[in-house]
Amino acid sequence: MRAIAYSAFGGPDVLSLTDLPEPHRGPDTVVVEVRAASINPVDSYLRGGHLEGLLDTQFPAVPGWDVAGVVVQAGLDTPELRVGDEVFAYARKDTVGAGTLAERVAVPARTAALKPTSLSFVEAAAVPLTGLTALQTLRRAGVGEGHRVLIHGASGGVGTFGVQIARHLGAHVVGTASAANHDYLCDLGAEPIEYGASLVEQASEHAPDGFDAIIDFAGGASLDSAAALLAPTGVVASIADARAATELGGHYVWVRPDADDLRTLATWIDAGHLRVEVARTYPLEQAADAYRDLATGHTRGKIVVTVP
Known part of the structure; x- marks a missing residue:
């Protein structure tokens, strides 16, 4: 599986496209084929080692918590989600490592919901954390x-x-x-x-x-x-x-993953109450450039990494 990963703390230069094992499907998780993953400033703080002690990092670490994609495997106890569902998630876990800038990612069911039907995968990926x-x-x-x-x-x-x-x-x-x-x-x-x-x-x-x-x-x-x-x-x-x-x-306030809150946001988006703005997209192999762009602080709207 292709993924963006880093094996030491540092700037965007520590990021590289690499092959990693397929994600492990737990009993209350689903495996999502990633179509898009948005990036956030917190990713850079984590990659720089600035939040060590708050969240532990397991190397090689794949960054990213926001994701939109399709469920390709369902755990033993995930009745709310099934194979083929189009979902979006704030897929934050207890440790930093198995993030969303990859072709597939294991997503706890408590962090995911059906994506808004009115949004593309790119737009949906821009929603969860923010x-x-x-x-x-x-x-x-x-x-x-x-x-x-x-x-x-x-x-x-x-x-x-x-x-x-x-x-x-x-x-x-x-x-x-x-x-x-x-x-x-x-x-x-x-x-x-x-x-x-x-x-x-x-x-x-x-x-x-x-x-x-x-x-x-x-x-x-x-x-x-x-x-x-x-x-x-x-x-x-x-x-x-x-x-x-x-x-x-x-x-x-430290944001928490919450599937019910994601469903609320999806309902408001599909009803036309909220709009989503995407600044730019980058392909997976150019994720380091996406983070350099984010670091300029001059973007309005989210930067999203797409996965073929």
């Missing part, structure tokens, strides 16, 4: 009908889903982004504001009494203004800054 992150973070913050929500990093991969999901839940959304992405945010249904010294002033114009939720998908200094902008009963949630929990009484 879509789940956005959904679970908004849920933890209690975002709902009539809430005024400030989303930092609103034009990024997670933020794009966050804006759309919050709008679908009935919230009024203000999003931070560079000026070049303001038209894009308007198209998604958010009120755009710029980063910088005037952020508090800009944001306060949209929520004079404070925001019911401040959602941080960007990290850095995003939460520096949270105390000044939060309503008395407001909630902060972040995927990038532990201060959300330790200093602001909110939530630090």
Whole structure:
């Protein structure tokens, strides 16, 4: 089986196309023939060894947690999935190693769902990690009908889903982004504001009494203004800054695989409530170039690796 793998921590240069054994099918897993796998910044952190101690790595390690493809083998106890099903998954496991940038991958049934029928495999592969992150973070913050929500990093991969999901839940959304992405945010249904010294002033114009939720998908200094902008009963949630929990009484969110949440996203996508943006695709053998592209930070939408 062809796969992209690395046998030592490092940059994209440690990635190579190699032959590996076929994936092992456990009793509660399915083997998926990979059609597409999207890449995420966390893949690079793991490949660089920056998350050692949090997640163990088994070499040679195949990167990737997002996948869309076809079930070719079903485990002994996977009644929700069968051979021939077109699925998508956030196939994160307890250790890093048997990832999705391969011709086939073993996927725990608890991490997979039938892919949205309205999406191609490439588009479906772009959904799981970012879509789940956005959904679970908004849920933890209690975002709902009539809430005024400030989303930092609103034009990024997670933020794009966050804006759309919050709008679908009935919230009024203000999003931070560079000026070049303001038209894009308007198209998604958010009120755009710029980063910088005037952020508090800009944001306060949209929520004079404070925001019911401040959602941080960007990290850095995003939460520096949270105390000044939060309503008395407001909630902060972040995927990038532990201060959300330790200093602001909110939530630090680490996305979890969840088949039910994937089914929710699929339903909303097929109903036309969420759209998916793919920036570029690369063939499997050019995965290192895909990660170099991702590292530039200049993409809007997901980068997806395709497997013939």
